[in-house]
Amino acid sequence: MPDHLENFAYSGNELEMFAAAVNWKAYWSSQIRPYVGHEVLELGAGLGATARTLNHKPYRRWLGLEPDQAMCDTVRARQGRDMPVGYQIRHGTSVDLAPDERFDTVLYIDVLEHIEDDRAELERACAHLVAGGHLIIVAPAHNRLYSDFDRKVGHHRRYDKAMLRAIVPAPLNVRQLYYLDSVGMLASLANRLVLKSDSPSPTQIRLWDSIMVRASRWLDVLTGHRLGKSIVCILEKPRTDGTASS
Template sequence: MGTLGSQSYPGAELDLFAEAVRWKAYFGDFLKPYLGKRVLEVGAGLGATTAVLCSGSEEEWWCLEPDAALLAQVETKIQRGDLPACCRPVRGVLADLPPLPQFDTILYIDVLEHIEDDRAELEAAAMRLQPRGHLIVLAPAFPALYSPFDRAIGHYRRYTRATLRALTPAQTRLLQLGYLD
């Protein structure tokens, strides 16, 4: 596996958002039907979303995270049994991964807005999907709401349905697109 040098996450809100378990369960109900046996969670952060979405019945759940301190918390949660044993912490970004394996599901939960070249990222992610796999994006909406808070935690943008639709990789088929709340 490739690793990143000293990339660290600029935000301090992850601890607070980790407590939003009802919110995560709410959106998780929409996502769970699309989760396969081999899942790649890009930007796993503290593992809070992993804890809600990963049932433990998956063959592998890769927790990809470029921030070493955040990934260490994921590792600790796996060791304590707070995350299922199928979880595999991996330091880096999508481009650091080897071309194989391919995944049934790739998740970007509140992550795509942190990636400068979101189009290239989704194209690369689509290439790592198994046939009939699912690429799932949950991202903040409405560019007019972009604020100093967004900037402070490393967001490049917010999205509309149209801007996300325009990013859909050509080799994929859009199944659902909408606003969650």
């Protein structure tokens, strides 16, 4: 066990709470799927939900890094059932990667907000990204929506476009940066200002996933993805000839 992870245990419970949010998973995954290559590094693998959601093709390699040993053990127990071909779970974080490990895709799916020094984190990840590869971030949006729930599950912040642009490592270019789930943003704002709940109920999650997310798929297009409770950021590492990948 890496010394810096001794006795680490994730204190949040949103992984279990949002496990059944199938429409939301289908929505965000449809946005990033074109940029997911064949050799994937996933930071904060959790219980393997992201790998299962993106299990649409065989991968040469999918390495999930997870700092919680118990979660790693849970994922290993279900390996080979609904996990991608080429999937491997490893106990650790980006600091535990070998210097020569390289990937064409790096994923932070609802993870970067949990990391205190997000700028240093992206710098480390960038060093493991091949030329032409993509670093993909999906995260909660807008600090004005920061709530007791965010605090409870260990979020250091929520992001807007300016915040993400400010921490992009120098070698990377911003290929896509936009918001998702405009209807859900209104619900989050209502909770922040009125309900002030530190934990959504299963009924609220079902309502959001079954109705609001579906409505957002239409409204997000109409608003040009300028509003949303989540933000998507696709960063690209230029090829050595200076061209972008197709």
